[in-house]
Amino acid sequence: MFGETLTAMVTPFKGDGEVDWETVKHLTEYLVQHGSQGLVVAGTTGESPTLTFEEKVQLFQVVKETVEGRATVIAGTGTNNTRTTIHLTREAEKAGVNGVMLVAPYYNKPPPDALYYHFAAVAESTSLPIILYNIPGRTGTNIPPETIIQLSRIPNIVALKQANGSMEETSIIQKNTPLDFYIYSGDDTLTLPFLSLGAEGVISVASHVAGERISQMISAYKTGDVKRAYQIHLELFPLFKGLFFVTNPIPVKGALEVLGVIPEAILRPPLRSPTATEKEKIQQMLKEAGVLPA
Numbered sequence: 001m002f003g004e005t006l007t008a009m010v011t012p013f014k015g016d017g018e019v020d021w022e023t024v025k026h027l028t029e030y031l032v033q034h035g036s037q038g039l040v041v042a043g044t045t046g047e048s049p050t051l052t053f054e055e056k057v058q059l060f061q062v063v064k065e066t067v068e069g070r071a072t073v074i075a076g077t078g079t080n081n082t083r084t085t086i087h088l089t090r091e092a093e094k095a096g097v098n099g100v101m102l103v104a105p106y107y108n109k110p111p112p113d114a115l116y117y118h119f120a121a122v123a124e125s126t127s128l129p130i131i132l133y134n135i136p137g138r139t140g141t142n143i144p145p146e147t148i149i150q151l152s153r154i155p156n157i158v159a160l161k162q163a164n165g166s167m168e169e170t171s172i173i174q175k176n177t178p179l180d181f182y183i184y185s186g187d188d189t190l191t192l193p194f195l196s197l198g199a200e201g202v203i204s205v206a207s208h209v210a211g212e213r214i215s216q217m218i219s220a221y222k223t224g225d226v227k228r229a230y231q232i233h234l235e236l237f238p239l240f241k242g243l244f245f246v247t248n249p250i251p252v253k254g255a256l257e258v259l260g261v262i263p264e265a266i267l268r269p270p271l272r273s274p275t276a277t278e279k280e281k282i283q284q285m286l287k288e289a290g291v292l293p294a
Helices: 021-033 053-067 082-095 112-124 145-151 167-176 188-196 207-222 226-242 250-258 276-288
Strands: 005-008 038-041 072-076 099-103 130-134 157-162 182-185 201-204
Touching: 005 207, 021 038, 021 053, 021 207, 038 053, 053 072, 053 082, 072 082, 082 099, 082 112, 099 112, 112 130, 112 145, 130 145, 145 167, 157 167, 167 182, 167 188, 182 188, 188 201, 188 207, 188 226, 201 207, 207 226, 207 250, 226 276, 250 276
Parallel strands: 005 038, 005 201, 038 072, 072 099, 099 130, 130 157, 157 182, 182 201
Antiparallel strands: none
């Protein structure tokens, strides 16, 4: 439905902190041409906490127009306010996106029945397909397997981005959800293990710089060349880990600057740009992964 290799796209900024719309278009084009079958816009990697409502809507529009049907566009519309999430989801639908991703409400830590109500209410407000996003390390709330299984029975809740690291919970979900309910790894290091559980693919950070090889890994596994998939996983594993040596998306923005894809790795406060020492580490990491010439 959405593709196998989806990129959780960063949001480029100018030196004054404003969104760099020309670089948004350039990055979109770059990702589509380098292995991304789908783009997730205004998620955590896109610094959603510091984007305004209006900026998010404009991002959905600009990326959708730039893609021109060559990849799916998934709008990150989840917030910790159900009414705001519904409003943003409706605006995303007007922008013509292919689906939305809803993160578990963060900070306010709703219990399972309230989580169900939140997601069900958003699903009822839109005809768009929905990806649930479970990342308790960021939100403080793990969506229990039982709640995900219950939500999977709602027709337009069609997928899960699973980033809680639990193979056990993912197995329970896979066993008890419909065949057309897709699971995506939310952690690059776990993409290959998740494929063994029947996952569709990954919503990736590393695909900003290694999208084609990640796509090759997924394709190799699904066509039965498990050894090749395993080899690519091991080759890229240091990169998968290295892109999180400091808070995401600091390293991946630094990597995109090193590669010349974006002019400068600028982040909005309270995050910061990578230091000179961190950029040296990123450059070495890219060389070791074969992304940059040694």
